[in-house]
Amino acid sequence: MDLLGSLPNEDKLDLISKLVKSMKKAVTPKAEAKNIFAHFSNDWGEDMPTEEFADMLR
Numbered sequence: 479m480d481l482l483g484s485l486p487n488e489d490k491l492d493l494i495s496k497l498v499k500s501m502k503k504a505v506t507p508k509a510e511a512k513n514i515f516a517h518f519s520n521d522w523g524e525d526m527p528t529e530e531f532a533d534m535l536r
Contacts, residue, residue, distance in 0.1 A: 482490065526534075 482493075485493075
């Protein structure tokens with residue numbers, strides 16, 4: 479810590495920015511939740527719009 483305390487402010491800021499960049503790389507992005515119903519769109523009703531098919535079923 480004494481070594482870091484003796485560094486000029488510009489060098490400290492450079493070290494901080496490098497540390498932040500390395501930490502951002504280490505954090506993996508969260509996987510997006512998959513919509514399990516997305517592939518059902520327009521699969522039913524022979525090209526009938528999804529809303530129209532749902533109304534027909536009701």
